[in-house]
């Protein structure tokens with residue numbers, strides 16, 4: 337099922353072309369939109385919501401044309417903006433009920449639905465306090481709740497992990513995964529970090545300078561490129577030789593060895609080789625692929 341599609345989508349601003357002939361199709365599930373700052377992610381979302389006009393080309397969301405049916409699209413699509421947009425004097429409950437009412441829900445249904453989504457995103461007693469005193473994590477949760485309050489078929493989340501500490505990031509990524517799996521709502525989520533989207537997305541689109549760099553199922557991103565870096569106190573050469581004997585692909589990289597992960601057994605092989613050679617393991621960590629790595633690969637679109 338196609339959730340959204342763009343065709344030659346272009347948006348020019350006076351000094352920059354934010355989107356340049358972008359043609360891409362997104363299916364149901366959780367899709368990551370990755371690109372460096374200024375790549376055109378927010379511009380794409382605004383066009384998809386019918387809030388900004390394309391300069392050329394077109395796009396459809398849930399089968400509706402973005403230039404002629406923006407209001408209808410916004411009725412069935414939730415949007416979590418990147419920047420802070422919460423009135424500091426209102427509580428999360430007041431704000432979310434208001435957003436539900438704006439979407440057309442009757443008063444009682446709006447209250448019930450707001451309570452449900454705020455609980456779902458993990459805001460409990462705090463939801464009655466003014467939002468001005470909230471932490472970044474709490475504000476991000478309210479922004480997510482208001483995107484879900486009208487029971488949309490698709491939500492667009494613009495940099496939802498921005499400003500969060502590692503634990504807050506993990507919690508937000510967990511929530512995003514649940515929106516997709518438990519509630520069956522499709523998600524388009526942007527980030528400048530591919531590594532974090534890898535954990536929650538079914539599909540990833542990478543854009544750079546407004547152009548499509550790559551659009552693939554998440555497995556295709558990680559398959560060939562996932563590596564584990566291994567650092568031992570001494571005996572790096574012996575370890576490399578032993579792993580090569582075991583059929584692993586190993587590349588020395590300064591004080592560490594980069595071992596390509598061909599299957600989960602690769603981790604066992606590293607552990608066993610370290611034990612066998614009686615080495616002192618300092619660190620073993622999975623390397624996250626970064627956007628820069630993709631820029632170095634040939635496009636596969």
Ligand SMILES: Nc1ncnc2c1ncn2[C@@H]1O[C@H](COP(=O)(O)OP(=O)(O)OP(=O)(O)O)[C@@H](O)[C@H]1O
Pocket residue numbers: 349350352353354371372373374375376377378379380495
């Ligand atoms: N209203 C505007 N007027 C002029 N230029 C704009 C406008 N909106 C965006 N741009 C420019 O278009 C380019 C793409 O911006 P956009 O906000 O879509 O990028 P982004 O990938 O979302 O990055 P970020 O995460 O930094 O917001 C940037 O060069 C930006 O300066």
